[in-house]
Amino acid sequence: MFDLVWLIPIFPLTGVLINGIFGRRIENKSKRLVHWIACGAVGLSFLVTLTIFLQLLGLPAEKRLYDFNWFSWISAGTFQASVGYQIDPLSMFMCMFVTGVGFLIHVYSIGYMWHDEGRYYRYFTYLNLFMFSMITLVLADNFLLMFLGWEGVGVCSYLLISYWFSDMANAVAGKKAFITNRVGDFFFAVGMLLLLVNLGSHGTWSLKFSDVFTHISLLSPKLITVICLLFFMGCTAKSAQIPLYIWLPDAMAGPTPVSALIHAATMVTAGVYFVARCNILYTMSPFAMSVVATVGAMTAFLAATIALTQNDIKKVLAYSTVSQLGYMFLGLGVGAFAAGLFHVLTHSFFKALLFMCSGSVIHAMSGEQDMRKMGGLKDKMPVTFYTMLIGALAIVGFPGFSGFFSKDEILWKAFSSPQGSTGLWLAGLMAAAMTSFYMFRLIFMTFFNECRASEHVKQHIHESPKTMTVPLIILAVLSIAGGFIGVPEALMGSNRVEHFLAPVMGMGEGKLLMAADGTKMLHEVSEGAAHHAFSMEYGLMLLTVLIVFCGIFLAYLMYMKKRALPEAIAAKSPFSYRLLLNKWYIDELYEKVVIRPLHGFGMFLWKGIDVVVIDGLVNGTARFFMKCGNTAKFSQTGYVQRYAVSFLVGAVVLAAYYIYVG
Amino acid sequence: MIDYLIIPVIKLIVIFGVCLFFIAYTTWLERKVLGHFQLRLGPMRVGYHGLLQPIADGIKNFFKEEVIPENADKAVFLLAPIISISAAIILLAVIPFGKPITLFGKQITLYLANPSIGVLFILGFATLGAYGTILGGWSSGNKYGYMGGLRASAMIISYELSMAFSVIAIIMLSGSFSLVDMVNAQQNGIWNIIRQPVAFFVFFISGIAELNRIPFDMPEAESELCCGYNVEYSSMKFALFFLAEYTHLFVFASLVTTLFLGGWQGPALPGVVWFFIKTFAVIFICIWIRATIPRLRYDKVMKLEWKFMLPVAIANVIATGAVMALLG
Amino acid sequence: MDLIPVITIGVAAVLTALLVIFSKNTVHSALWMVGNCFCIAVLFLLLNSQFIAILQVIVYAGAIMMFILYAIMMLNLRENGEPATKKSLFIFRMALLILFLICLTNLCIGFSPLALKGDMVTQNMDHFGEVNLIANYIFSEGLIPFELISVLLTAAVVGAVYLAKKE
Amino acid sequence: MNDHQSIYLALSVILFVMGAFGVIIRKNAIVVFLCIEIMLGAANLAFVVFSRANQSAEGLFMVMCVMAVAGAEAAIGLAIFVLLYQKTGTINIDKFNLLKW
Numbered sequence A: 001m002f003d004l005v006w007l008i009p010i011f012p013l014t015g016v017l018i019n020g021i022f023g024r025r026i027e028n029k030s031k032r033l034v035h036w037i038a039c040g041a042v043g044l045s046f047l048v049t050l051t052i053f054l055q056l057l058g059l060p061a062e063k064r065l066y067d068f069n070w071f072s073w074i075s076a077g078t079f080q081a082s083v084g085y086q087i088d089p090l091s092m093f094m095c096m097f098v099t100g101v102g103f104l105i106h107v108y109s110i111g112y113m114w115h116d117e118g119r120y121y122r123y124f125t126y127l128n129l130f131m132f133s134m135i136t137l138v139l140a141d142n143f144l145l146m147f148l149g150w151e152g153v154g155v156c157s158y159l160l161i162s163y164w165f166s167d168m169a170n171a172v173a174g175k176k177a178f179i180t181n182r183v184g185d186f187f188f189a190v191g192m193l194l195l196l197v198n199l200g201s202h203g204t205w206s207l208k209f210s211d212v213f214t215h216i217s218l219l220s221p222k223l224i225t226v227i228c229l230l231f232f233m234g235c236t237a238k239s240a241q242i243p244l245y246i247w248l249p250d251a252m253a254g255p256t257p258v259s260a261l262i263h264a265a266t267m268v269t270a271g272v273y274f275v276a277r278c279n280i281l282y283t284m285s286p287f288a289m290s291v292v293a294t295v296g297a298m299t300a301f302l303a304a305t306i307a308l309t310q311n312d313i314k315k316v317l318a319y320s321t322v323s324q325l326g327y328m329f330l331g332l333g334v335g336a337f338a339a340g341l342f343h344v345l346t347h348s349f350f351k352a353l354l355f356m357c358s359g360s361v362i363h364a365m366s367g368e369q370d371m372r373k374m375g376g377l378k379d380k381m382p383v384t385f386y387t388m389l390i391g392a393l394a395i396v397g398f399p400g401f402s403g404f405f406s407k408d409e410i411l412w413k414a415f416s417s418p419q420g421s422t423g424l425w426l427a428g429l430m431a432a433a434m435t436s437f438y439m440f441r442l443i444f445m446t447f448f449n450e451c452r453a454s455e456h457v458k459q460h461i462h463e464s465p466k467t468m469t470v471p472l473i474i475l476a477v478l479s480i481a482g483g484f485i486g487v488p489e490a491l492m493g494s495n496r497v498e499h500f501l502a503p504v505m506g507m508g509e510g511k512l513l514m515a516a517d518g519t520k521m522l523h524e525v526s527e528g529a530a531h532h533a534f535s536m537e538y539g540l541m542l543l544t545v546l547i548v549f550c551g552i553f554l555a556y557l558m559y560m561k562k563r564a565l566p567e568a569i570a571a572k573s574p575f576s577y578r579l580l581l582n583k584w585y586i587d588e589l590y591e592k593v594v595i596r597p598l599h600g601f602g603m604f605l606w607k608g609i610d611v612v613v614i615d616g617l618v619n620g621t622a623r624f625f626m627k628c629g630n631t632a633k634f635s636q637t638g639y640v641q642r643y644a645v646s647f648l649v650g651a652v653v654l655a656a657y658y659i660y661v662g
Numbered sequence B: 001m002i003d004y005l006i007i008p009v010i011k012l013i014v015i016f017g018v019c020l021f022f023i024a025y026t027t028w029l030e031r032k033v034l035g036h037f038q039l040r041l042g043p044m045r046v047g048y049h050g051l052l053q054p055i056a057d058g059i060k061n062f063f064k065e066e067v068i069p070e071n072a073d074k075a076v077f078l079l080a081p082i083i084s085i086s087a088a089i090i091l092l093a094v095i096p097f098g099k100p101i102t103l104f105g106k107q108i109t110l111y112l113a114n115p116s117i118g119v120l121f122i123l124g125f126a127t128l129g130a131y132g133t134i135l136g137g138w139s140s141g142n143k144y145g146y147m148g149g150l151r152a153s154a155m156i157i158s159y160e161l162s163m164a165f166s167v168i169a170i171i172m173l174s175g176s177f178s179l180v181d182m183v184n185a186q187q188n189g190i191w192n193i194i195r196q197p198v199a200f201f202v203f204f205i206s207g208i209a210e211l212n213r214i215p216f217d218m219p220e221a222e223s224e225l226c227c228g229y230n231v232e233y234s235s236m237k238f239a240l241f242f243l244a245e246y247t248h249l250f251v252f253a254s255l256v257t258t259l260f261l262g263g264w265q266g267p268a269l270p271g272v273v274w275f276f277i278k279t280f281a282v283i284f285i286c287i288w289i290r291a292t293i294p295r296l297r298y299d300k301v302m303k304l305e306w307k308f309m310l311p312v313a314i315a316n317v318i319a320t321g322a323v324m325a326l327l328g
Numbered sequence C: 001m002d003l004i005p006v007i008t009i010g011v012a013a014v015l016t017a018l019l020v021i022f023s024k025n026t027v028h029s030a031l032w033m034v035g036n037c038f039c040i041a042v043l044f045l046l047l048n049s050q051f052i053a054i055l056q057v058i059v060y061a062g063a064i065m066m067f068i069l070y071a072i073m074m075l076n077l078r079e080n081g082e083p084a085t086k087k088s089l090f091i092f093r094m095a096l097l098i099l100f101l102i103c104l105t106n107l108c109i110g111f112s113p114l115a116l117k118g119d120m121v122t123q124n125m126d127h128f129g130e131v132n133l134i135a136n137y138i139f140s141e142g143l144i145p146f147e148l149i150s151v152l153l154t155a156a157v158v159g160a161v162y163l164a165k166k167e
Numbered sequence D: 001m002n003d004h005q006s007i008y009l010a011l012s013v014i015l016f017v018m019g020a021f022g023v024i025i026r027k028n029a030i031v032v033f034l035c036i037e038i039m040l041g042a043a044n045l046a047f048v049v050f051s052r053a054n055q056s057a058e059g060l061f062m063v064m065c066v067m068a069v070a071g072a073e074a075a076i077g078l079a080i081f082v083l084l085y086q087k088t089g090t091i092n093i094d095k096f097n098l099l100k101w
Helices: A002-029 A031-058 A091-115 A121-141 A143-160 A166-202 A210-216 A219-237 A247-251 A256-265 A267-277 A278-282 A288-309 A315-333 A337-364 A382-396 A401-414 A422-447 A455-460 A466-486 A496-505 A507-517 A534-561 A565-572 A574-581 A583-634 A641-660 B003-039 B053-062 B072-092 B118-139 B143-174 B179-185 B198-209 B234-261 B271-292 B298-327 C003-022 C026-046 C048-077 C087-108 C131-138 C143-164 D005-025 D028-055 D058-088
Strands: A066-075 A080-088 B101-103 B106-108
Touching: A002 A031, A002 A066, A002 A080, A002 A121, A031 A091, A066 A091, A066 A143, A066 A565, A080 A091, A080 A121, A080 A143, A080 A166, A080 A422, A091 A256, A091 A267, A091 A337, A091 A466, A091 A496, A121 A143, A121 A166, A121 A256, A121 A267, A143 A166, A143 A219, A143 A247, A143 A256, A166 A210, A166 A219, A166 A247, A166 A315, A210 A278, A219 A288, A219 A641, A247 A256, A247 A315, A256 A315, A256 A337, A256 B271, A267 A278, A267 A337, A288 A422, A288 A574, A288 A583, A288 B072, A288 C143, A288 D028, A315 A337, A315 A422, A337 A401, A337 A496, A382 A401, A382 A422, A382 A466, A382 A534, A382 B118, A401 A422, A401 A466, A401 A534, A401 A574, A401 C131, A422 A534, A466 A496, A466 B101, A534 A565, A565 A574, A574 A583, A641 B234, A641 C087, A641 D005, B003 B072, B003 B106, B003 B234, B003 B271, B053 B234, B072 B118, B072 B234, B072 C026, B101 C048, B118 B143, B118 B234, B118 C026, B118 C048, B143 B179, B143 B198, B143 B234, B143 C048, B179 B234, B198 B234, B198 B298, B234 B271, C003 D028, C026 C048, C048 C131, C048 C143, C048 D028, C048 D058, C087 D005, C131 D058, C143 D058, D005 D028, D028 D058
Parallel strands: none
Antiparallel strands: A066 A080, B101 B106
């Protein structure tokens, strides 16, 4: 059954090929067929994933590693890269929610995109291509194939952000996302090559995960730190962390389901997945770990502050995504890989839910995204309201909802683990407080009070179609229930996620590889998590919940009771308000510090080097030979006898040569 | 001295004398035979049954006035008949008339020379004879003459090909270019006409065409060009053209004899006699054809050569080669 | 003694060549060319190569010259004054020709037989140039070039027919 | 048999140069053509002389090749001349410089 793993990526790829090549004809014949093909492909993938996942669960923990080598991809000397898929708890864990959530969002897209003027098949082709890339990314058994998926999702992200490319702003947003990602990809590629070359010098010309991880201890710790940091740079771009998070808010220019799928639930978690996948590397480099944790914490805090003041409903969610991704990295950085991944899972549920709800709202508001022009939608869109409320409660970490378990776990680990510190914990706590504030600010502004939209828009407000609400409900259920699969031990849970993932984390992976490979791990990696001190955990948990309630209450106060208060505060401290509203002026800073100089340098290269020197050389060469030709053509008079005379000259020269030289 | 000077000179005189005599009487023969074919008597006045007619013609031509046209190219006009007659007479040098005979204790061959390239010699010089025709036609400054000349060169260029190809088959059989060797190769009594009927057929027709005889007398075609290339010629120059034509006819007949009819070989009678009997038989056939068949149109003549004779001749060469290779 | 024919014919060849070049009338040029061909053929004969000599007569005198004459007559060229080459050009070309002559003469003075190949050494040089010797060469060593010649001739025929074809 | 070899060669050289002279000086295309034939004839003579000197049939074979080339050249060349004459009414080669730059 594991050998059927290739079916998982092949279904979306088939969808891409069918819709990509014949899409126009199919659409002209039957628009329905397009989404049937696309959704069917992803649905089938999900079913296959589910069966493989169940099978994996049926195996004993130490045997949950299977490498499916499909075919050889690159073969250069002793270096071999194959298209192969690795089935282990981590990849299946990722693949499960990627295909699952992906399927739901595909279905949701049917309703959302049905009336769109653009080409229906194009949208679904991109979406399927994204699914294929993402599945390749999470299932790949080597760095190179993973990088292929990594780049593939980047491309799809670009294509889908600028899906409505006739609008300049969307095209620019797509470009921004793409270029920012390229910066990260560059570092990622450098890290990969560094890894390959250094391993190669130790005799391992391979980029296969298992090979790399078994032989990684041959490398010096410094080198590993450098590689880890380079990889992490790649992750900051893909997963929107400081300093390369700037593209994600702009990426909201794409269709909302795309935001839900790519920029919330799946693609942006690729970085998290990658760090978790390379946890052996990171655990060997405490410095890199602390960098990951710090960056994560900072991002969580910073993004949360920006989200406080944003008025665009999708921007709020975007910054909240950045913030939540910061949480995940914080978790990873303090060694709580399982907790981080658990948050990835829950986050994918509730953030996809939130985005789709916001999509539903935007849909109803005829494309309006400014929250100041919404309000009072509670009664008109009950399903959307309740599901979104569930999502909000989940994300703020309301006890009993999924976010509570995963976030709490991270915070606790940030506080308690050897790599953690009070500072990190505090940043996380502050971010949690702000999260509750801005999420409920969003809920209050959107669903409560009077409707501030124009009359024309008001008439069209309606509940979304079934294809949109059904996924919402499913995700809402998951947002609640999803948490219970990973209830920490402190709350009488068994922390199933951590146990499930344990074989691929830290020492566990070493054991697994040994079992699979027969080779010995040369380096003992330290166990991440310390033993629990339950009382302490209870205390912190209580504190967190308290703070969350405070945030909600504050939001209630400011946006329900005394609605003049926000303006008053903004007026009182204009500087900090403007700072937050303008996103800490980070974009402007980048513009000044990075883009302008680079642009200037590029202009210099263009006008100075390229036009003058290179073009000059090329054109000069051409002109020179043209001159030569123009001069020499006069020897071609067309008169036969002149040619004969030149023969004669040649003959004389030849004869003279033979007489006097030869 | 005797071997290298006296004997060849005597042979030269004898052979040319005899041959020119026969050639002169070929004209008489032609006129007589044609006359009888056409139910008339032909020349009867000069001598018994006009037997002295050729001599009378010669004397008459000697004393006629020479006319050179005003716009003729005079040098070439004079040169043309000379080229014609010399190219014709030189051919007589390589024709083997009979077996070597022994006179006064010396073995004497009945030919002037037996070069290793005899057939090629004949082919080459027979072609050169056409220069006389062409130049004569061109230099007269007369449009009929000019057209006759053009036709002559076209005919020569064309029919020479099939003629050469048909000869090649004979060369292959005898393994030599020498005419004597070719005659000797037919010693066993099987003449080449039996072994190479196609070659004979092609050679014969091409030969008649090269001789510009009816039905291929394009260059002179009286009814179209009013005598063609020699229209402006008179007296002895005309006689030279006339003589050259009959020399060619004689050489052609003897060549057919040599190549296809076993040359001098035959029972009972001496070789020379056999040779002349066969030669005159061929000449008679030529006259017979002239009396029987009307002239072809010019384009039909060309078509016949390029579309029929040449392919057939080439096919014959290939077939001969194949058979020879098979029989080893 | 045996120089006499060589020199006589040689002088004849040079004379005919001169006449070819300087005749005003193209037909006369062609006729002198035939004469030149004959002279060359006789020279071949004097060099004991009868086969080449008769080939010279058949191919050059019989075919090529006949063909050229036919073309000249078909064009029916009237004599019209030929523009002379410019004086400066003429002097330059003549100088070049003289230089060429000197070079060639030098080359020929230095000539000596490359090597006695041996395949003909024992044979009487009077039989040099006989058909069977050439034939032996053609059908052994020279087979491929010989076949290539046939290809060349076929190509020439096709080309000539194509050129002559009217649309 | 090196007898008179140099005389033949001298003759060949003279003829060749004369041919070249004609090719360079005369304007009538057909005369130029004839001069080329003179050059070919001279070359043939040299070939036969060399062939004799080296006692090899190669030179003779070369002569045959030259003759074949001359034949091909005559066929094509004259066809071109005739066409040119039909088109332009002249065969003065200085009038034909169509192949210039």
